Each structure stands twice: as structure tokens, then as C-alpha cells.
Amino acid sequence: MKKFTASICVLICTAILLCSCSFGSGKTTAPPTVISDLYIQNGVLYNCKDQADENGAYTVPAEVSIIGERAFSNDTSIKKLVIGKNVKQIAECAFYGNETIEEIIIADGVETIGGGAFVGCKSLTQIILPSSVTVLGPYAFYHCEGLEKVKLSENLTEIYEYTFASCTKLESITIPDGVAKINTAAFFDCKNLKDVNFPSALTVLEEAAFALCSELEELDLSGTALETFDESVCVSCKKLSKVTFPETLKTIGYQAFYECYALSELNIPASVSYIGGFALSQTDWYDDLLEDYAIVGDGVLVKCNVKDPDLSGKGIKAIGSSAFWNAETGYKYSEELSKLVIPEGVTTICDYAFYGSKLDGITLPVSIERIEKFAFDNVFAEGTAEIDFTKLTNLTYIGENAFANCAALKKIELPASVTDVEKYAFFKTGAMESFIKNARETKTNDDDFWISGDGILLCCMVKDKQDSIKVPNGVKIIAGGALAGWDNTIIYQTNEGITDEYWYNAWNIDKVEKVTLPETVEKICGGAFVSATSLEEVNIPEKVSSIGDGAFMYCTNLHDITITDGVKQIGKRAFSYSGLYSIILELTGVEKIGDEVFYGCKNMAWVTFPVGVSDIGSNLLLGCTALRNVYISPKASARVYDIIGNDIYSSEMRNNISLHYYVEN
Template identity: 25%
Template sequence: MKIKWNVIGIMLIITAVLIMQIPVPEADASSFASDFKMDGTTLISYTGTATDVSVPSDVKVIGEGAFQNNTTITRVTIPENVEKIEPYAFWGCSQLEKVGLGEGLGEVGDYVFANCPELESVYFPDNIARIGIMAFADCASLRTVKIPYTVRSVHDTAFDGCYRLEIEYDIGTEGERFALYFSEKRKEMPEYEDIEDYGEMVTPPVQPPSEGELPAPQPGNSDNVSGSFLENLVNGISDIFGGSDQPVTDIPGRELGTSTVVGNMAVVFMDNTQPQVSSGGGSVSESREAQSMREYTTEKAKGTVKYTLVDGSVLADRAYYGYQNLGSLALPEGLEEIGEFSFARSSLQEVVIPEGVTSIGYGAFYHCDRLGQVQLPGTITHIAPKAFDHTGWVNLFFEQGAGDYLVAGDGILLAYKGKEAQVRIPEGIRQIGPEVFQGHTEITSLTLPDSLEIIGEAAFADCDNLRQVSGMSGVRIIRDRAFYHCPLEWVVLPASVESVGLGAFARQDVGGVVLLQGQVPAAGRELSADRRSNEGYRINAFDNVEYVLAYNHLMGQELEGTVLDSGQTVYNGVMGHLEDNVLAADATYLSVAEVQGRSWSGTVRIDGQSYTLQGMDQISYSIPKWQVSSSGDLTVAGDMELQARLSPQGEGDLLQVRKLAGIGEAPELDAAYRRIYQQGLPMDTLCYTLSLYEGSSGGRITRLGKQALEVTMPLPEQLQNKDLRLVTVDRNGQLEYLPVATDGEQIRFSTDYLSVYGIYGSGSLYAQGDVVDGRAVITDYGRRDASPDTGDPVHPKWILGTGLLALGLAMILLQRKKRTA
């Protein structure tokens, strides 16, 4: 009998050991040799689904495309026996985060890790000698790499699109050369400041199973009955220990998406758009047969949801950034604006933009390399820079297109590849797109057609030899920096001109004259001027233009809101009017010392007519509304007491704080809250605005990019010692939650976007859940373990194994005790 109990005890111990040896579902792929398809010592393909993969020790070559487009791997270890990785080996591994390269590898070949958007960390061993063409292109999450001293060649495109990347190197090496080159190149990548959080990218849709087809089992799915008896035993016991004791709230309807519970309120995120999409190479004309594309939401911070389509009219910024399942796309009717980077770096091939769309945002289709056909409506009035840069469509024009002009839609000039000194833009062009002629230093004169209405942002910027422009008879809008740093001798703006943007005619040196034939135009402003890094953009439309003239006395006109309003930006020349052959000086925002210290042109020529300067001794000195700060610190002004600082510090900037009387004065914030929660902001919400103005120019800044504004403010009594929520709205008017810290009486937070804000007290419950089968499932966080690593529930195999081990040992020890008694 004693032997029997000893045997049972030993069996229990053995069983316990076996149970604790069972791998968790995210098992190391090296234990599944059949997942690696080999041809001798070359790994041809990997078919497993593990997240952490170690390449087997008998592999010497990882073949072309061996792991291409894998969607499960998060970490890969390449051992020292691997001598070569062929092109595209890990192309498009969408979840790959970490890579360790072995000591036997001599180079990282062309395109090996390209288009791995989540890749954060790469270790290069000292024996690496070459990093190839676009080896890590579009690895947008890659932040730091150390290039070893052994590297002899890094291709200039090796890290294209890695706009967050900082490169470490040894002095005097190829790594240093490339790092210096890349630091400058990175500044030209549109995403450098604009894509702040790659994780905001919309989740690609999962195709539903065909009729009669079962969905593929997912890792950890309880319906998956494959595996050993012990694995299934542990999975079964998992339901006991990790049980489904979550509270459930019934919400009628189909599966909708994720839900968040704030203050005991379950929130369901609704789809609200049905644009048409066809995957693959189908033509746009086949859109009737195209499949329906659902709207997908993304979460940025606690409780935040964002829609790809906002109120049916705005396609949100970054809505389909990097999306690789798009072919031909017809956007929905009712759309008015396509947001910034909305399709950038996606697989989009063809797109139909419907009538009614008026604006295409910055970088909207940037680097859509496969985009070969675009249909633009006649309603478009605004195209931001980089909107179509590096698309297959534009690239093909530069390589093979006939003629010098790429024209789309209703007379929209999008690209130019001519080399003429005297440029005559053809009749029929209605608007000139952004940056079309930028940097064409060969141009000396320009004739614009009568059909032209809009001159786009930076359209002729840095045309360093452009001195004469004629033919603006029908122009209505001249956008920011249209003729930036062009040494124009004179410009006549017809009465048709309604607005002129920042820096539109700004010069590098003082000179030239602008004649206004009508009223003073309104001050235009593009979103690029809102970015902190673009400090040279926030200058007056006529910066360094010597004279701005009219046919009537300028100071007798209403200047508020115009290009000569000194509360916007300050014009640094002389304002005057024409009388016969006389240029009469009227007023200036310059100081007496500045006027007396400058040599002024006594005669100017406008369209062949000469005018003589008079009246400088009687000029009126107007005090500008914006005074340049002599302080190097941030100044805080307004009707709320708070402390704020910029990190890194700005130079004499002004932060204007305005407390709003109530929710009624923050309609955009209340609308964003209602869009998600189907009800208005809590009544105790404290609403206020923060506005930042640049110290040197007075120009407004809303996007801080790499900078951050840190704010500490006191709380009113009704919000003290409460669980607080801080909400704001993004550029598209969508709700965002910002993390906060509080001591009960004050609140501290940091932001990189200046907007309207609301603070309110919430209930103590905050949980996350999913909407499944029409029910909002709320997670109970009470059963987390106390371990400092992940906080995940303890895996049941350890509980079961430990219990059997203790029971087995107890049986053996008990029999020994009886034997010695």
C-alpha cells in the first residue's frame, strides 16, 4: 500500500512537470520544424503563426520573400549560422517589432525589411559591411539604430520613410557620413512632424468568410481542438481559473467594434460610411460591383475613438495611412474634404474623387506608388503640398509623359517638367497646384492665362531669377509663399484678388513694389503655417517688399483682417498711393530709426511707368498691434491663472488663455463628444482655449511637432478630488482624451496641439470591452496578478502544475513520516 501511494505521488510530480512544460499559445516557432520549408540549407518560406520566431540552426540562406507579408511575427532572431538574407525576405511583416541579426551575416540586402511599419528595434552585429537599397524603407516606428564601424556602404535609400529614426555611429565611419546625410533628408520627409503616432493607423478590414465557410481558428481560440491531451486539459481548466465572470450588458444589434465604459456608460462605436472599394487591379469604372468598405475606428488614448469619415463630409487625417489592401476606390458622395496623409503609403491603384470635394490635404496620396489613375472633380479649390508627390501617376508623367504640363480635372495644373526661361502657362488652366514650379531657377519671366483663378501654395517659391509676372486679370486667391523669395521688380494685383497668403511675395532682400488695383485683400493662411517648425512661413505677404501702393490713401481703408493688419503679421515697408507720376508715402509700421537707417528707392517703375517718391518726411508712423517680445521666456496672458512652459523653450512666445462661459461657447467640443457618446458634455465641464503666438512674428501656432506645451492649472472647487477627464478636439473636430496628473487641487498635462479643451469629473469605473454578438462585454480588472511585467492573469498551467507537484510531494513525505514513526 505504501508503494502504491509513493507511485501515485511520483506520477503526480511527473504530471506536474509535464504540464508546466507546455508552451503558452505564443510558442517559439523553432519548435515547429514543419513550419520552415527548406531547400537544402536555404529557407524558402515560413508558414507558421508564432509571434516569436528563431530561425533554425541549419539555415544558411533566408530566401527571397521567405517571410513576406507575415502578419503574426513580432520578434525574429537570426542565428550566427545565417550568412545571407535575400531581397524581400521580411517585406510587409506588419506586426514585426524586433529583429536580432546574427554574427554570421555580412550584409542586409535590398528591401529585406522594407514596409514593416511596427519595427522598433534592430541589432546590427559588428560584421555587417553593407546595408542595401531600401533595406528598412517605410519602417515608420524605427527610432534608433547603431551602425557598426564595420559598415562600408549604406545606400542613400536604406531608411527612406523612417521619419522618427535617430542614427548612432562611430566618428570617422560610413555610419557618420550616412547619419549626417540622413538627418537633413529626414527633414524633407512630410511625415517627420505630421505623423505623430503610427499606432493611430486604421485597422485593415478582415474579410468575412464566404457562405458555408468557417472562419479560420485564431491563436487561443477555444474552438481550436488541435494539440495534445495535456494542452487541451489546460485549455479546459483555463475556463475555470480564467473564467468568464465579466459583467455583460446587452446591447441589441450586430457586431460593431470596440466599446469603452466611462462612468458606468457603455459606448458603442458606430460605422457611418459606405465608400466603394475593389481589391486588386479592377478599374474605377467597375465600382458598382466593388465590395462595400466599412468604416474602421482607431483609439489614440483612454476612451478615444476616431472615425475615418467625420459627419459624412471629412475623410479624417491618416484614415488609411499605410493601408495595403486597397485597389480601386470610389469615395462616397457628400464628401467635402480629404484629410492629411489619408491614403499616404497605401496600395491604392485608382481613385475617383466625387463632385463636392473642395479640399485635398497635405500628403493625402503621398507615396501611393501604385496609384496610376486619379479623377478630380471640378469642385476642388484647394490642394495642399505633397498631396500627390511620389505617386505612380506623377512619377510616370516625369518619366514618360508628353508635354511639359500635367493637367487634371477642370484645369488643375499639378506638375511641370519644362526648362524654359520664359514660361507662358496655357489658357484653360484654372488653378496652379502647390510647389509646381518651386525651385525652377531658370525661369526669368512668367505670363499667366486669363482663365487662372488660384495660385497654389509655394507654386513659384525659390524661383530665384523670376523678375516679371504678367496676366493676373482673373486671379482670386494667391496662397502662402506663392512667389516666396522671387526677386519680382513689380506686381500689379487686380481688383479680382480676394486673399493673399503669408509670405506670398516675400523677398530675401528689400526691393520691388506691389500695386493694389482694388481693396486691400484679406489675409490668407495655410495649415503649414500652423506648424512650429515652419517659423519662416509666418511672415507678412509682402515681407521685404519696399513699397505697397494703391490708387487711394491706404490708411483710409479698413485694414483689420487684411494683409496689412499689423495684428496678423507686420509689414516692414512703406505704404503709399499713386498720384499722377508721384509715389506718395503714407505710413509705415517701422520705427523712425529703421526708416532713417534704410536707403529708399527714389524712383520706381510699374509696368513701364516711372513714379517719383515723395512725402517720406511727412510719413505717419503707426504702432503695430503685435510687439516683438524682448523676453526669451513664454508669457502667459488671459482670464485664467495657470503655469505653462514649452519644452524645448520658445523665444518670447505668448500663450493666450481664455476661459469660456460654458459648453455653449465650445460647440466643436460638445459636437465631438456627442458623436461618440450620443449625449452632450457633462454640465460641470470647464471649457477654455489655448492659443500660442510666435514671439518674433505674432503668427499663430497650433502644431508643436517635436515640442510640447506643459500646463499646470488650479481646479475649481467642484472638480477637486475627482477622477478627472481632459478632452480636446483634433484638426478634424474629433474627440481626443489627454492623460492628466492631479494632486486633487491642480491638474497637469502636456499637449502638442493647441485647441479647445474641456475638464470634467467622472465616475470611478473605467473599463474597456468589446462588442460581440450584439453585447457590450466589460472587462473586470480585479483578477490581475501583481507581477510588475504585464499585469496579465496568471496562466492556469502554473496553478495546476504547482498544485499537483505539492500534492505529490505531500504523499511521498507523508509515507516517509509513517515509515519512520
């Protein structure tokens, strides 16, 4: 394996990048030193201040092809701007915080509008984007509080993150025909938005896309090809009363309609197989479900109104989120339900399905494939409940906290089919605490690892003063929380007085400086090493294909790590709040880098993004206050504002960062 060490360097690179791309001949951008109120160089308008006529009008000179970053940010004289056909690009933050500009006329010719281009232009009342515009960057019109009318280019294919968020006077919007995806919080907090026309091409509505749109009364998505209605899309849209979905819809995410109190008309197509936690809670539609078994979509049980339920013979394929949840707005008989048989044919136990209920026994069918997050959290806290996991031969996924705090579960042996165990899935179960206690009492190292299923490391017992861990050969999966350290929100200065076996062990893991993983490891699940604050050294074996959400979060002493070229995915916040300043990702086939991967890495100063990555998340470098150089494909230029992080890009820290756009040889 190649090894490279640099004192301040983050490399996310590929073999392709090294052999076919050059940074030296690429475009480098950094805010220049402004030497005059009107500063144009090589076709780039870097600064324009006090150039407007007596009426506040100004026309961009014909020689300008790019309006540069913050070019008009400091101009308090301008009210009307004409951008001619020679301008091809409006850069990131070009008009950031300009509160005087009221009107912008954009001629056909502009192709790209960068992220944050018009953030905070509070006096801007309308915008018409010509058909030449193919890319409208994230946060482009964020917080344009006076914006009332918008006409979008018909050649847009995507509405990026926060593009029109907090445009509080915007009342209507027509999404162009070619748009397939509306990204996170695109229309978040558009308080007066009442009318949205959706295109037939639309397949995805991402998280919080229309959250807090308090005047929105109806969403007609029937003419779209929508498949994913993500979490919190319409959270707290308190006047929303009617939603019509197309027959293509597959998933409704967590809290999708939470606190949409007026929602009374809702069709859930037969194609829907998953409904996330609290997706329909606190809506009139949900409250009015009075039938014994409310089954919607493709066999999703969303509500049960029977004291002694019999779920057999009803075509149920998923136990819906919160269906038997112990809460005032949940299953009203949860305190009395002691045993339940889940029938064959059920493939999914959705998140929070039985959260906090008083079950002391449950029978799960062989057909079960997924048990989602918090599904049985704090359910089997007492008694002698048993679940024979070995019979669940189709089970592949166990979510975060799925069986957490189930002290009555004394035995857990997973089937070989399981490939993903997320953070704290078996946290403080009887089986985990027994393992730690028994391992602590032995004198050999052979019993220090709880390995289940087909090589899944569920937990590691660490002895007092132990500073290194060598995971045994044959382990394929590092489960979430398997090597999690001490939770610093719990106030203890020493381990004296810690009687809880789990937390005593976590205290010891927190002192471990080195972890050696065997070459058999293929996956590192979400939260695997979370809060291992003394960890300085860990290897990523060649076979590892994915690093889960928050896998190394809060590993504050982890300054250097080498990632091999087999990694295909890096999850959300995988390294956030870590001490990283040197990282090598030899990624020849990476497909996805999640949101906020390096969030809060205050030592991070140099980042190179790979050529072949097809999905780069948002705010990857949020809070990386030492950031100095970013190397990235020019194809990502319109999203660079969002990729780096709006807090950095829109602040004085941007002056310290050089952007390098590589070119192919």
C-alpha cells in the first residue's frame, strides 16, 4: 500500500487523478487584492463599487465574461444591474449581502450561477433566469427576503440545496420540466409560498425541501415520477391540507409531514413500501385512522387500534414506524401489550415501531430483512425475553439503537445473512453486559471480542491501562459502537465509581491509542469508533468498501489515516470533529462522499476531491477553520459553495482559501 505523510494535507485522490489530471495548468481562484473600485482582469470583474449612475443603474462592461466572487458585495449605490450576453458565469457570493440592489436583468448567455451568488439581497423583488442558465448553485437566493417573483430557466435539471430558502415573500414557483431532483431545504422557510407546480421528470424531494412553508395548502405531485419523499420534506407546514402522490412513490421519510396538523387528504400509493418514523404524526389524517388495522401502500401497517392484535392474514409487509410506539400519540394499548407474533411475509420493522412498549416477548418471522433504528429500544428492559436471531436467515440490516436498553435480551447470536449493524444496536443489552463482565474476569485475550454472525465484531472488552487493540483475523464487519469510547457528556473525571459494565468498558476504550484491523475486514459501520478520543492510529484494510456515518466522529487525536482504493462510500460525518490533518484516500471507484464528512475538523487545511466521485455531499468542510487549499473538478464549481460549507465560504475565512480546478491532460 502506498503511504504518504504531510503535515497539513487531506488527499481524496484517485489513480486516475494522478495519471490524467494536472493541477498546475488548472484554474486557481482566490479573492484578489482589490486595487480600485472597478477592477477587471482577464475578463473577470473582481470588484465593482460606486459605479452606478444617479438613478442607481449600472451595466456590466462588454469585456466581462465572469462576475467574480463578491464583486458587488460592497456596492451600496446600485439598485438596477444589467448583465449582458457576454457574461457566461456569475461566481459564488458575487452579490453576497448586497441589500440595495432591487432589479437584475440577465441576458441570454449566462450559463452558470454559483452557490450563494445572491445571498441576503433583501431588496431584490424579482428574477428572470434566461434559458441559457443550466446550473443554479446552492444557496443562490438564500435569504432574499423581498423576492416575490421567480422565473426559472427551462434548462435546469436540479434545484440545489437552500436555493430559495427563507425567501419569505415568494408566493409561487414553477419548477422547470427537466428538473428531476429538488435538494435539501431548497424552499425551506418560504413562509408565504402557496403554489408550487411540479414537473413530470421529478423523482426525488430531499430533506426539508418545503419545511416551514406555513402558507402552503396543497401539494399535487400526481403528474410526477416521484419515488422518494425524504425526511422532513413538509415538516411544520401547518396549513397543508391535501397531498396527492403518484403511483411511482416508494418511500416516505422520517417526519415527512410531522406537525402538518391540517393534513386530512392524503393518498398513499400501493407502491409505497417504507414510511419513516413520525412521518404522519400530528396530522388530522393519522388521527382519523379508526379502523382496527390501518394498512396503506404495499402492506405498511401504520396504526393499530386493537387491544390484542392478530396481525396474521392481513397482507402486512412492514410494521410501520411508531405503529406500537409507547406514547400519547402512539399505540394506546402499549402498556398492556405483552406478547406479539409478527407474521411471515413481514420484511421490515420500521424505525421506532415498538419504541418504549412493555413487550416481554415477540416472535419474528424468517421473512424479516431489516430492523430499523430504535425499533425495539427500551422494550425488553425487564423479564426474560428471548429472540432467536439465528432463525432470521433473511435479516441483513439492524439499525441504530434497534435493541438498545433491552436488558432482558441475554443471548444474541446473529445469522450469517447480517451485513450491517449500526451504532449502539445492542447497547446495554443483557448479552452485551454479560460479555463485558465475563471477559473482564478472564485472564486471556481470546475472550475479549464478541464476534457474532459471519464475522461481525459487536463489542470489544478493554482491560485497565490497555492502550492498543488487535482485532482477530476473520472479522469482516466492525459493527456500530463496537469500539466506541467514553461519552464526554457524562461527567466523570476517573473510572472510580463507574459500576455500569458498558460505560466502564467505554472508559477504557477511550484510552486506547492504536487499533489494528485484520485484512479480512470489509465494512466499518456507522459509529464504529465514535468518541475514541485517544485513538491515534488505525489501519483501513484493502477489502473495506464502506465507512459508515460518524464512524470516526469525535476521534480528536486521530491526525492521520490512510484509506485504500476499495472504498466506495464514506458516510455522513464519518470523520467529523476528528483531529485529522493528513488523510489519504486512494479512491479509484468511490461513488459517494456523504454530507459533513469533515465537519468541525479544525486542523484540516488541504483537500483534494477525486475525479470519479459521482455524489459529493454538502458542507463537507463546515467548521474547518484552518482550510487553505481545495482541489476539485471544474464540474463541481457551481456546488463548491455548498461542498466547502456556507459558513466558511460566506465569511472572511474565504480570503484564506485557494480553489484549484484541475484540468485533464
